[in-house]
Amino acid sequence: MxxxxxxxxxxxxxxxxxxxxxxxxxxxxxxxxxxxxxxxxxxxxxxxxxxxxxxxxxxxxxxxxxxxxxxxxxxxxxxxxxxxxxxxxxxxxxxxxxxxxxxxxxxxxxxxxxxxxxxxxxxxxxxxxxxxGDVPFQARRVVVGEHEDEFEAMYSRGWSDGLPTVPPTRLRVHRMLKGTSRDPKEVLGLLPPDLQPITVEKVAINAVMAGCAPEYMPVVIGAVEAALSEPFNMHGVLATTMFCGPIVIVNGPIARAIGMNGRGNALGQGNRANATIGRALQLCVRNVGGGRPQGVDRSTLGTPGKYTFCFAEDEAGSYWESLSVERGFARGSNTVTLFAGDGVHGVVDQQSRTPESLARTFALSLRGVNHWKLAQGADAILVVSPEHERTFKAAGWDKARLRQELDSLLELPAEEIVRGAGGIAEGIPAAALGERKTIPKFRKGGLLIVRAGGDAGMFSAVIAGWGASGPVGSTPVTVAIKD
Missing domain, CATH: 3.40.30.10 (Glutaredoxin)
Incomplete structure (x- = not known):
């Protein structure tokens, strides 16, 4: 030329x-x-x-x-x-x-x-x-009036989760797309609840609005792909009156490369990657999928985690195999696990010095997920802090050994969980128990164990989930992160 x-x-x-x-x-x-x-x-x-x-x-x-x-x-x-x-x-x-x-x-x-x-x-x-240059955009261009405040314009058009969003200009979206090698026109799937096609470009638009950096794009795309999977049941996660929203757990070298936090205050504020990756997923569901509160999103109370809930597992120095390895991926793989969960319940045990004692503390805290008398109707994440993990390490307990102990401790006696027992109407119908003397609190694969948190403090956490019991509910999904 x-x-x-x-x-x-x-x-x-x-x-x-x-x-x-x-x-x-x-x-x-x-x-x-x-x-x-x-x-x-x-x-x-x-x-x-x-x-x-x-x-x-x-x-x-x-x-x-x-x-x-x-x-x-x-x-x-x-x-x-x-x-x-x-x-x-x-x-x-x-x-x-x-x-x-x-x-x-x-x-x-x-x-x-x-x-x-x-x-x-x-x-x-x-x-x-x-x-x-020849930079094609598929999304329609929205022109904001000369005297219109761009932030207020996004509120008024319903694009916000209630917090300010970054205007997704063509320049910002173009820069965001440089964070991935995937074709902006690629359709990832049909995003619930409206089953609208979501492209890589649309993910980038919402990632801009959420405040992401371009290098977060592979993780955001991975989270969206996990939300699109049928077992996760994103439509159900929205439509249920339960508290839950998608929780993003990241494993692999990419977490450290993009500056994610899996250590002190890992479940809290202050880290850009944690905060904006989870928010980007939520904005995609809202702005592309149409999942909005008091619309398809029917949660009775909700949870602050529905703004964003994302953290990395702290794999560095861990005695245990990571969540991604447990779920069938090779060591060192970059993965996203999506879990339909609600708020954080603290587990405070500063006295236990044996794995048996600490496991009983965990089991008692996990017993209360949703209700003491309910079983197999919810999943949970047990977030184990480094100080608590050291108790198990000193005794030679790997994660599988802890899980075996918890499974045993969480076999609930039938007489305690039947409806009406103890003067509580909630519970399981006696007919559903049949001849069984016990029933497991969680279904097989319904309890995830993750290591995270600061080095100081004998505090772990339980995050309740909306598990699958029959055709209703959500199953945790883990996907590989692609560049």
Missing amino acids: NLVGMNEGFVLVAKRDCQTCELVQPVVRELAAGARPLAVYSQDDPTFPEGVAGVRDDRALEVSFRLGIETVPTLIRIEAGREVERVVGWQRDEWRALTGVNSLGEGLPAWRPGCGSKSVEPGIVDELEIKY
């Missing part, structure tokens, strides 16, 4: 704010006076180089962008309307070979490095790609 309207000759791109460009001004004047055409483009001053007629103004950087200029000065030879060769910076022998002028640059140093092109300064590349 002929970008400069020249069939044969030379193109030079330079800027005044460059010592090497200043140095080669005599060379440029000599070339301009020669027999072959020379087109000079200046990135910052149309009067530079001095003494050269017809310098072209490239302060908009369109020519620099289209020619792929990374360093100035850059001298390009054009033949038949196309570039055939270029020299970057000042290299006297190469300029002579390119131009065929053997006396060029007498009296100048043999070599000087160039300066960075203005077209590759931080942030400007993305702007130029939007302005001059």
